[in-house]
Amino acid sequence: MASRFTPALRAAAAARVAARRQVVPAMRRGFASEAPKSGSSNGLLIGGLAAAAVAGGAYYFLATDATPKERLMEVETAGKEAGAVAEAALHMKRKPEDYQKVYNRIAEKLEADDYDDGSHGPVLIRLAWHSSGTYNKEDGSGGSNYATMRFKPESEHGANNGLKIARELLEPIKQEFPWISYGDLWTLAGVCAVQEAQGPKVPWRPGRIDGYDHNCTPDGRLPDGAKAQDHLREIFYRMGFNDQEIVALCGAHAMGRCHTDRSGFDGPWTFSPTTFTNDYYRLLFDEKWSWRKWNGPAQFTDSKTKSLMMLPADMSLTKDKEFKKHAKAYAADADLFFKDFANVFNKLIELGVPTAQFQSDAYTLKTLDEQS
Numbered sequence: 423m424a425s426r427f428t429p430a431l432r433a434a435a436a437a438r439v440a441a442r443r444q445v446v447p448a449m450r451r452g453f454a455s456e457a458p459k460s461g462s463s464n465g466l467l468i469g470g471l472a473a474a475a476v477a478g479g480a481y482y483f484l485a486t487d488a489t490p491k492e493r494l495m496e497v498e499t500a501g502k503e504a505g506a507v508a509e510a511a512l513h514m515k516r517k518p519e520d521y522q523k524v525y526n527r528i529a530e531k532l533e534a535d536d537y538d539d540g541s542h543g544p545v546l547i548r549l550a551w552h553s554s555g556t557y558n559k560e561d562g563s564g565g566s567n568y569a570t571m572r573f574k575p576e577s578e579h580g581a582n583n584g585l586k587i588a589r590e591l592l593e594p595i596k597q598e599f600p601w602i603s604y605g606d607l608w609t610l611a612g613v614c615a616v617q618e619a620q621g622p623k624v625p626w627r628p629g630r631i632d633g634y635d636h637n638c639t640p641d642g643r644l645p646d647g648a649k650a651q652d653h654l655r656e657i658f659y660r661m662g663f664n665d666q667e668i669v670a671l672c673g674a675h676a677m678g679r680c681h682t683d684r685s686g687f688d689g690p691w692t693f694s695p696t697t698f699t700n701d702y703y704r705l706l707f708d709e710k711w712s713w714r715k716w717n718g719p720a721q722f723t724d725s726k727t728k729s730l731m732m733l734p735a736d737m738s739l740t741k742d743k744e745f746k747k748h749a750k751a752y753a754a755d756a757d758l759f760f761k762d763f764a765n766v767f768n769k770l771i772e773l774g775v776p777t778a779q780f781q782s783d784a785y786t787l788k789t790l791d792e793q794s
């Protein structure tokens with residue numbers, strides 16, 4: 423079908439919208455007045471990124487049978503996205519110190535005597551993970567780029583129960599540092615929570631942009647704790663992880679607990695749920711686990727103290743031959759687990775972010791202890 427809106431027209435319109443709505447206000451806020459990085463041209467870069475965003479939209483535009491009004495809305499949307507990408511590019515001039523300041527603010531909020539086991543760390547790790555783990559490598563949808571858990575329906579997906587606490591905890595930090603995107607803030611919070619709990623240093627790069635509700639992913643992309651290895655492979659292979667990486671990621675369950683009013687499951691995985699250790703794997707093999715007798719969903723409890731828990735999904739790490747090999751290795755070698763976890767967590771929180779959006783090398787941020 424012939425159309426008045428060629429990709430070129432669309433790109434031009436989008437760029438105009440972007441310039442009017444995003445780039446100019448960003449300059450007024452002062453970002454553009456800072457000295458450009460040597461050897462790089464912001465103008466070119468921003469133009470290139472914006473063009474990439476518009477080109478991405480052009481495919482959709484041509485492929486749909488939309489009405490003129492819908493097409494105009496599409497042009498607007500593409501423009502906003504181009505603007506957001508351009509704004510992200512402007513943030514490349516933020517220095518590591520700026521992110522260290524945000525990190526420190528998050529770190530100051532971790533300790534909480536009146537919450538769970540005394541730390542907000544675990545729920546922040548879960549926010550970083552659930553905002554990234556929606557990624558689908560087949561079509562590039564989902565992942566941490568657009569922070570779509572801010573919007574319905576994703577905020578109301580059953581898997582995300584309880585994560586409002588984490589989002590609200592970080593909101594004042596977003597207000598204090600409005601230049602950081604939600605995706606960057608949430609993933610940085612995950613990194614901060616791991617590091618402050620004596621976990622490994624996780625390299626982190628800024629560059630995620632805020633999206634819109636139409637970027638929300640469908641329900642059902644995150645794993646179901648009641649299921650075992652076949653399900654885990656289906657879910658994590660979709661994100662692009664292999665068996666070793668799946669097992670390394672699960673070690674995050676050294677931290678935190680299940681809540682009956684969130685997932686229905688109950689209890690912590692380890693005796694030290696606010697410290698990042700390889701205890702999750704050690705306990706999986708060292709303890710005797712039996713089905714808990716209770717009215718809740720099927721879960722395991724340790725026979726000795728009956729105070730710990732494992733999900734059927736966790737237990738599959740001891741049952742599946744390939745999973746078991748890696749879980750045993752992590753139980754025996756905490757350094758190996760720390761090294762592999764840092765790599766795979768970094769990969770997780772970058773899912774869905776176009777490489778062009780990352781405008782700096784990864785930063786290794788300092789813990790509060792290291793700065794004192």
Ligand code: HEM
Pocket residue numbers: 544545547548551584645646647648654671672674675677678679680681682684685686687733735767
């Ligand atoms: C293997 C698949 C996974 C399943 C089935 C699963 C399932 C669950 C469930 C049911 C909860 C309890 C939620 C609640 O009731 O509050 C939970 C909590 C948690 N998960 Fe996972 N999870 C998986 C993978 C991961 C990964 C990959 C990470 C991070 C890398 C992670 C980090 C956490 C953390 C830190 C908590 C504790 C949250 C809190 O204390 O509030 N999980 N997970």
